[in-house]
Amino acid sequence: MARDATPAAISRAYRKLAKRHHPDLNPGNAEAESRFKVIAAANQLLSDPEKRTRFDNGEIDAEGQERARPPPYRDYAAGEPGRRYGRAAPQAEGWSADEFGDIFGTMFRGDRRPSGPQRGADQHYTLVADFLDAVNGATRRLTLPDGRTLDVKIPVGTSEGHILRLRGQGGGGAQGGSHGDALIEIHVTAHRFYQRDGSDIRLVLPVSLPEAALGGLVEVPTPGGPVRMRIPAGSDSGTELRLRGRGVPAHGGKAPGDLYATLRVTLGKPDPGLMEFLRHWKPEHPADPRQAMETDVIEAGA
Template identity: 40%
Template structure:
């Protein structure tokens, strides 16, 4: 029984071959969320997730993607110095010699490599390209280092603040990552030797993780600074108070000066994102004055007395 050819990576992500990096990234993130084994408990979800991750790891790297577009499913095996046009002509010639059983190579797009016959052998094709210089199993051009790869890792604000160990799946491989505390959105983290595998004993490439901080219902992160809303009562704002504010590092106290209005930002130095190599960010608490949704009889009387006694006009600011 003949083995099925590998699925096309563009087909796996559901994007056209001319898709830009943002479109590839968007498709990957959507599919990864849908099929992540921690979320999707379907028996086939993990295999689908591995397939999606491998497709993204190839198409997200410009260099690796160019080789995939040129050589299709054989892109990992073809030596770096092979010209794509020479490769296409060699495949076409062997495909014709293989007879009517020739079929299109997996991953070859429009205008790409021609058919590679059933009877043709990958190593024989390489020998034909190099006139026997290559030899069997890749001898002749020497070890080929693995390609560098990129992948995204999404963290909550709390995870980015604390750091710690995370498990991710890239190209079907599960990798343990020790995230440093205080990583920021867009930061690249290099994992040496965790990229594409080399051939003939050559070193593997590196894996670069790009940090993405997920939207949070309470915190907004800008660089290393964290912004949060601080609800206070009308009397706390008028009289001043020391109130608690939640931060990713735990509860902190902030002094609300007397006469504070909504929108005022109170700064807590050093309570933003940690910085292992320098000054940590700050936390900015934006005051929001809240009033009771319903008033007791006593509260109503007191507010009425205040309204009668006060000459303050908020529309005029005095």
């Protein structure tokens, strides 16, 4: 500051310095506090024409005029008393895991480890499995997005949505951590004629009129290969027959399931001989198959 500085210039200079060094604007900076004391003292000194003259004449020193400053705000603000001016409500509350997550990341969240080896991430894939592969089990090769191939063993009796975990086939770990797992969700395609029902399998089995009426042995396709099944004479359409143990093979401690065949009588192309026979056929016990459905019928066209 020049010896001939005007009072206005002095106060401008003071404000500029004070804004930078005010201790309450610089918490934790001890130097700011001592600098500010010097600045404040100098301002007081230089703002008083008489003292300024004496200082300029070397009669008093700069520190001599410092009046005892009361404790600055920062002495309280960062401590317990400052809570009442904190962001949140004045009452004391503890830390929550979410708090300061933007600064400390996840280190206070749950049981995550703050440091050390970190296991790689699990990676999720889907694999579409053929119906029979899911029933009987199979090994299928899966090509991963990064070019790796995985031989995935589809276990016997895999059901839709099942997730296979291949240990150590996921993302790489950090700082010596182990690989994550590959999690493979299996989607099972529908079959032309089989339907899964837990361990059982159902199908609709078309039979001819003579097979249904006279009974006999017919060949039924099962997931384990064709099996001969006896159809009782006089089996109606809709009759359900069971082939024990011909469903999903035994797996994971579960007994093998059954195969349920629902008969559907098919007439096929019109047969002149059969039609001729039926025209002259007098049933021994005439019956109305719709008897159970009978209500007050309004004759159509009447």
